[in-house]
Amino acid sequence: MTRAGAFLRYALRRHPVVIALLAVALVALGMLLAGLISDALQMLGPVAHDRPLEPWMSPRLVGHAWGLPKPVVLELMGIDPDTPPHAGPRTLAEVMAREGLTLAELQYRVAAAAALLRENRP
């Protein structure tokens, strides 16, 4: 019997619980590695124009990430551009509650404004 075979037989006989835990850890490792590679490949690609908004994002972060000037993004969200940073709604969740909008509606507005900006860019 090879050394690896002898080791496996010993481990299965004497420490089946440790082997079961090791198998679970190996499966988790494989899945996480696949996820990591997939995420990394996605990162190497171009930035998707239709990437989703999240309720935790701030209006300023949306403006920064989607390349929209601050007055434009604030207007899209029904916020007066002269509002001081900590006076208006701080997250998209607050914007949705205040304006009675859904996330899909906000997403549509942002995507349309970003597309318009791209078209008009020289």
Next chain:
Amino acid sequence: MTEMLLALVPTYGLWLILVAVALSCLALPVPASILVMTGGGFAAAGDLTLWQLLLAVLAGQVIGDQAAYHLARLGGAPVIARLGRGRAGPVIGRAEALIDRRGLWAVLLSRTLLSPLGPYVAYLCGALGLRWGRYSAVALTGGAIWATGYAGLGYVFAHRITEIAALIGNALGLILAVAAVAGLGGWLLRAWRAQAGRVSAELA
């Protein structure tokens, strides 16, 4: 929970991040790395100020690291001393020598590349008596590297923040899975070698 915490960052900002980082240093399940990275994104967008974010993260780390070290020192050291007098004495002695020899590297690695293991290394260092001054200096250096790395990642890639968050989640899970495989596999290998040694001795 992560999304709920992220939604609180624009409102509670730096205090929330400071508390989250401190709690994560005690091994409580708080997604500190994702919060700090997203904090970097909020800083790029102008919701937070980058240097204040870095300071808050570092303060949270110092508080959490020191709490973990001293908790283990107070609670763990007497247990270790009692175990050291018993049958586990040689093992404890080897562990103490290992911490003395390689502890600082373990602290640095567990504060940077292997950050999910950070709290456990801090507890071990406290319980096994790694000197406080050396521990604190290395933990602070590692903490500064970690804070700058994660906040910088969010700051630079603010336009891809959700993708980076998914990447970090997978990477941290992967580090834990690799540590579990290495730990369990190593333990099995040592047990097998010890048993093979006993069998050889009996045959001789």
